[in-house]
Amino acid sequence: MPSSHLPHKIVLIAFDGAQMLDITGPMDVFAEANTACEESGRPPAYEIVFAGPRVGLIPTASGVELNAKVSFFDENLVADTLVVCGGRGARMAADDAASIETIGKLVDRAKRVVSICTGAFVLAATGRLDRHRVTTHWKYCDTLARRFNAIEVDADAIFISDGKYFTSAGVTAGIDLALALVERDLGRPIALEVARELVVFLRRPGGQSQFSAQMAADASAVDPDRFAELTRWMADHLSDDLSIDALATRVSMSPRNFARRFAAALGMPPGKYAQALRMDAARRLLTDGEVPLAIVARRCGFNSLETMRLSFQRHLKVAPQDFRARFHHRGAPSRAAMV
Incomplete structure (x- = not known):
């Protein structure tokens, strides 16, 4: 001041x-x-x-x-x-x-x-x-x-x-x-x-x-409640196996039938939905904290730091470390704008 x-x-x-x-x-x-x-x-x-x-x-x-x-x-x-x-x-x-x-x-x-x-x-x-x-x-x-x-x-x-x-x-x-x-x-x-x-x-x-993975899916979903319990579980278990086979087993369906019904209900395939959830979580961690990149990748379910890097490049056209440099907030007051 x-x-x-x-x-x-x-x-x-x-x-x-x-x-x-x-x-x-x-x-x-x-x-x-x-x-x-x-x-x-x-x-x-x-x-x-x-x-x-x-x-x-x-x-x-x-x-x-x-x-x-x-x-x-x-x-x-x-x-x-x-x-x-x-x-x-x-x-x-x-x-x-x-x-x-x-x-x-x-x-x-x-x-x-x-x-x-x-x-x-x-x-x-x-x-x-x-x-x-x-x-x-x-x-x-x-x-x-x-x-x-x-x-x-x-x-x-x-x-x-x-x-x-x-x-x-x-x-x-x-x-x-x-x-x-x-x-x-x-x-x-x-x-x-x-x-x-x-x-x-x-x-x-x-x-x-501006849109979470869930909001983006809901916007195009025909029946967003069809797999509501599963998608909530996915968001809470990003580091688990979210493959089609694993998710199909969880809802007691065959992989082929599950993949078809999930895409029909939510407007995107299960793999794309899981990827969007992981990207959302990684963005939050990179923006709001000091968690090392390798740990961010592991917590969000990416197989490796390189896998996360490729996902960021493909979806956001920026590397994870550059994304953090742009958006990371450390919470320290800046007096310059107040003078």
Whole structure:
């Protein structure tokens, strides 16, 4: 924190038709961090400002209107952390030259710049994300990549940090990113207190997939409950034998019949499902801990470290050690962004 104890100014900007949780989710995280600071005898860490294209009520996609006390066109507006919130209005604002020029100037003056969901379209339109890695809501990743081909879009991550730029996936991922920023700024105990107050996990790792293996399977499944007990067991026994023969024996079916029925019910073969479970688990361990790579491979059921390396290269186009370098979180507060 600055020696003068001046609060770090967070400006959240949104447009007509914004996704309300993109605004209120991170805003509540920062507000609860202030409360936690005060309860521990510290001054409030953040000054929180909501800005719109004009002063007054800004309609959200849910129909609720939020009151912007300042316009982001105000020449006197400055932000230590600038947060661009997503929604239909953000995607439309990416085509508005006046908005993009103004936001570009705010970006240049800010110490830290954040986009929530499709707020990434606005930042990309300013050109400031060129040659940076970013993410957004899974539904719009391909569109973002096609429209702004100078940026590198990671369609799978929950949130990404690259330099002073922080981008998150859709909706609730903004809460994950805000909690990660609080942990950087104020330390783990404050972030944990905020998470407890909001009844959420302290932090889903940024490198965690936007979809777990189970969610991906459910999305294409015809009968997701058909093997629910088995898939729960698989997730808890990744280092066991998850071959078709072993799984078929567990459910008292012939291997051929089991493989056919599993694929029909869940939309993917048993082997592919087991591989996805193992990849999910490995990503979590690499992101959130210091477990050696060989032990990660063994715990997650890969036959060897080389097998895990090949799986990461095939599915994520990155080696496990490079994935850890990108996403590993050590929990130490970073004062730089708060000064």
